Amino acid sequence: MKPIYILNGPNLNRLGKREPEIYGTTTLAEVEAWCREAAGERPVEFRQTNSEEKLIDWVHEAIDEGAGIIINPAAFTFTSLALLDALKMFRGPIIEFHISNVHRREPIYHRSYVSMTATTVMAGLGATGYPIAVGALELLIQENKR
């Protein structure tokens, strides 16, 4: 069974300590455990990087190996055409995920490049949204959605 890739962008390594009033107090390690439990038999590649290059390399890996992607690109959501171009190559379902409701925040967070290719967007559910996204991605994979 092909793995799902759950990819997290810059500053999310500090989840739990970083602006808890926006992102909550759950750590990324706790989120990973929730995701693995929600995935059941489905293998999970759960990763975080502060590097745009590394994030793109992992999307390339998912293109060759993955069944689906959940990506929280964090700030690269709003800046990276290179990440958009990489995600366009992925043939399976992509869920763009944000802990906060980016549309209720400062205007700089309102225009996502990633949304131009994502199958669906989830924003504002908090960290507890990650395992919900895992369940949604499995449905999209079963329905062969892109």
Ligand code: DHK
């Ligand atoms: C996380 C970030 O780091 C921000 O740059 C985004 C996103 C919001 C989130 O809500 O998960 O604007």
